[in-house]
Amino acid sequence: MQSENPTSHAGGRTLPDGEALLSVRNLKKVYRTDAGDIEAVRNLTFDLGRGELVCLVGPSGSGKTTLLKCIAGLLASTEGEVRLDGQVITGPPKKMAVVFQEYGRSLFPWLRVAENVELPLKNAGVPKNERKVLVEQALEAVGLAHVPKSYPWQLSGGMQQRVAIARAVAYQPEVLLMDEPFAAVDAQTRADLEDLIRSVWKKLGVTVLFVTHDIDESIYLGERVIILSSSPTVVQEDIVIDLPAERDQLETRSLPRFTELRHHVYAEIQKAKQGHRPEEAITMVAK
Amino acid sequence: MQSENPTSHAGGRTLPDGEALLSVRNLKKVYRTDAGDIEAVRNLTFDLGRGELVCLVGPSGSGKTTLLKCIAGLLASTEGEVRLDGQVITGPPKKMAVVFQEYGRSLFPWLRVAENVELPLKNAGVPKNERKVLVEQALEAVGLAHVPKSYPWQLSGGMQQRVAIARAVAYQPEVLLMDEPFAAVDAQTRADLEDLIRSVWKKLGVTVLFVTHDIDESIYLGERVIILSSSPTVVQEDIVIDLPAERDQLETRSLPRFTELRHHVYAEIQKAKQGHRPEEAITMVAK
């Protein structure tokens, strides 16, 4: 099936120098624990162009979160490097927002919902009235306009997750990293949020890297999907999603091409889980 | 559409006295906060027969977690009652296992993976060698046989969630309550776990109440699906899933009846989100 699809290739796609906003090069991450070393990520290389919306899928435990944290400058890589705008990332860059997989723990329990969303803006020095508007809009967009005064622990799981999303959206970042941000919300809300992300992406021209487990979601949302192999992780495949730019929950999902892509990704992940590793990646490891 | 489907009806299905294992009667739960009262659940009535596998879906924040906690005896209801085997539940009943939505916080960070799974068995007085077998089997089943010595915080989100599932499965409960247990795992693993739950259910005859956001999953997994309305919550609909008992990820999902049910549930949830409330529920509130 892979060969049938001209827009996909094993290994991450790289761009010529200067064109990439974010480049990941030979990234390797080994966690050192008392029980021995855990190689979470073996070798990752790919580029993200400015304003791209890329989805990242891969088996559980394949190192998606690890990769995201390396890109966010929260985790030092063992080998290789991540560059943003040509600069090697050593700490969290400015104007980057992250939605963490552990949404519950990422919200500050001592701040109310609106305050949680507001804090990064306040810290960035956004004037008060502007902040107010941004916070209200963001909460409205995720469907939480009615609970600004609640504490995070008074909310349901899905609501907490939406607060984290609202915080990221309100921050108006240039790069948005999201780690399974819709895992805890229902199907309908999820669809709404997918459309929200696409509209934010279009409106603000933000570069998005989006981790998800939902294959349909990755195809519906992304302009490109990167599939990670199972641990020790390399890029299994990098597919361009050649669906129309205007997407609609019902229409797009019923396109034959959508189904085709979906099957392709599904098959790839299954391969990944069974331990298949792309040739290219293996040679990369060797060199 | 609702009328087209003879196996569904608005309001929860009740069974004659003595037949139900678990009965929820006029359950109401109001959270009292300093910012005022929040009515999480308004009025829920339904029954679960012994050995049933029922899925619960509903919009985010509709009170699914609240309901589960009331059933588990962890939360006192404001009005109404929950009975297990005819006994009103006042505290956590024996032989019940819960997989919490906040899987990260539900694992004990001071115990290693295997120890986390083992602890409830140990406390229940299961002999050591038996315990060992159960733990190994459960970890094997969720695909985590290779990390028994890791601490939970050394695992990825999906892996943590699977540890929580393994703990519940190893416990061999009579009633199993699961709150979005597969939210953090990838599609392939999810499919495997779905089949695991069905096989455990068949083998042990355990009664399962399964909260999910994935509509396909609820239909694939359940013998019945209960749809909750949005907050203040009542039972929007209670549908019997008349799919063959032997289910297969590819086959079952491609059945026309599957698609039919899927559309039905989707439409119902959409209605729920838009604030539609079934007649019956409203009259129940009135009386």
Add this chain to the structure above:
Amino acid sequence: MKTLKSIGYLLGLPLILLAWWWIATSGAANFFVPTPAQLAETFVETWMGERLVTDVLPSVIRLVVGVLAAIVLGIGLGLAVGLNRTMRALTEPVFEFFRALPPPVLVPVLMLLVGINDGMKIAVIISGCIWPVLLNTIEGVRSIDPVQNETSRSYGISGFNRIRYQVLPSATPTIMAGVRQCLSIGLILMVISEMFASSSGLGFTIVQFQRSFAVPEMWSGIVVLGLIGVALSFIFQWCERRVLRWYHGLKEVENAV
């Protein structure tokens, strides 16, 4: 009804203990243990007059100044040390060294360095009651949830803002445990500080009573200490409830063990 209940909680155990004491002392009189009646009488005689202004008040002022300074210093130092691993390694042995020095041997050194004045007494109070605040702050900062730290870092919340909006609130429950310890230790050190180069003060008076075998008076002084302790603690708990409203809400949600 509610106030009645809280009064019951407030006085229940003290009254039981009082009754027990009363029964225990109603038999043979012991020179070193007065009866409740004796104590009550002495208490009024001893403390309700001029002593309140000349001895108790100055002591309490020194205590409050010392404790407040210790809290501020403890939290400030604790943040600096807790947030910085190198600082921690550098300072820990020295802190531990000072922590182990008994105040009675520290006071003479302080008298040499500071002189004999209120400053010295306050320094003694600080030197003793800073430790629980400092240690708890360090531990509180160290045990912050890593996900919270990552959140702050990824949103570029750093420096003062990070301390103000993330580190401090997150460590507050732990810090509060230290502050609570600090209050009673401060009171104890107030007494010790007045054992040196003093001629007035609550602690001085108690020690004086003890030395001159004015036993009921001494016990009444201890009662004064206890009452000040209770008062400080209630003020503290009131503040704590306000500061940690989110925390108590978070923990008490239907969390009966």
Add this chain to the structure above:
Amino acid sequence: LTGCGGGSLSGQAAAETGASGSAGLTKVVVGVLPIAPSVAVKYGVDKGIFKKHGLDVEFTTSSAGAAMLPAVSTGDLNFAVGNPLSVLTAVDKGLDMKIVTGYSNSKAEGDDINGVVVRADSGINTFADLAGKTTTVNALKTQGDLTIKESAAIDGADPAALKFSEMPFPDMEAQLERKNVDAIWAPEPFLSKALANKDNKLVGYPNQKAIPGLPTMVSFTSGKFAQEKPEVVADFKAAMTETLAAAEADQAGAKAMLPDFMKMDATVAKNLKMETWDGAVPATQLDALGQLAAKLAFLSKAPDVAGLTIK
């Protein structure tokens, strides 16, 4: 740190390993203060004087009268050697105490064993000049402030105008030098040490001035013990009197025990000026002390010293 953990046993045998197990001896526990004159008790033990009188003495050092008097009253200590004013105060408050023997007295003439020291340039020349000034004593409401007040009164000042504050003896000289206090009341060896400094000068000897030959310590027991075990008390009285006489006669021998007894430097010990050890109860001085203490309101009334003394 653990380098010399094995410990070369170079230290002398511990001071307190009393001759135990000797048959026929009555065991008594004696509390003493950790100050130089207490060494006489050790002298008596080491020379076997107590044993001769049928007593097996175990002594404990305790720096606080606060602990010593309760211990005597409960019988935890059978005897104690301490400041007579403390005993009178305790009796005044209702504690049942009996004076058994005298112990040490200050010198009635010549250089006394404690004195008031000021800075040479302070302009304080007599006790009267201490009015309005702060003098440190080791403990308030004890013999120090009592005798200084009386001395000032004798010199014509109002005793109420004197101010006192408490401080351990070893810290006093430093505070005087820093001018944190105006005058200090120091016993030997601190007195000699302070006077060795040219910047300090002596104001006078308050004991000598107020009550010449004032007893600095006496030995005492509880009334209960005196009543129950009169023969032990009698033995103790005899042994103590003999001990003190022997120690007084063999000053050099007694002082030689000081470095071992209280870590005192050997040369300091050798040159130490010591109180007069004397087992006779100095009834006149004690009476005077009682009167004076009552006059200055240290006691509620003048005590009946004769009634307190064991004959």
Add this chain to the structure above:
Amino acid sequence: MTQIAEEQVVGGHKAATTRPRQTPKAVLGLIGVLVFLGAWELLPVLGIVNAKYLPPASEVLAALALDLGLTAFWVAVGDTMTAWAIGLAIAVVLALVLGLLIGMSPFLRRFTNSTIEFLRPIPSVALIPLAVLLFGMKIESSLLLIIYACFWQVLIQVLYGVADVDNVAMQTARSYGFSHWQRVRDVVFPTMLPYLMTGIRLAASVALILAITAELLIGSPGLGNEITLAQSGGAIAGMYALILATGFLGVLINVVTRVVEKRVLSWHPSVRGEATP
């Protein structure tokens, strides 16, 4: 000591592998101590205090070195540490048990609040007559003072620790039918452990302080008694040497508690990964 430093990364990840190797912890600690001793050495030199009253560090260290060769010194250390260990152990066990009992019952928490707050600020020193009355001038008196002072330190920490139990963790335990005791052992205790460790660290030094103060005031044998003797004998350097020894004991005790902590709290964020790089 160096060995401990080598193993600084027990659990969790190393914050930065790309950065140059950090100076070992023990070396940094040593630098801290040296800076302190240097400052002390300078105090008399700069004329801030007279060397007669506060001898320079070098002189005191020399006196300490001399002490280290004496059996009597080690006997005194032994006496002090015996009282310290027994007192601390009893206080910790007592406070732990009572703290768990009180902390887990909202009723007891409220019921005992005023009494605890009344008793806590009573200085151990003021209890000396009572202690002597009850136990005489034996080790029990010192123990009473040590236990009384340490007990509250640990108790308060335990109370706060018990209140910190995570809801979800507790609900998990309840839903799996853990008995009361099992919940205490498996959920409450581990959660409280970091608080308890801080409490023990606080109490350990308070116990040392009180062991010495009790010896100082009651006169039971030990370092405190030696200090009094040195003090009244006018041996200033000797006295500071003993004080220095006390401080070093404190440092030593801390090293031990840190090692214990590293073992029992290896799972906790405070130990497993350095919160801030």
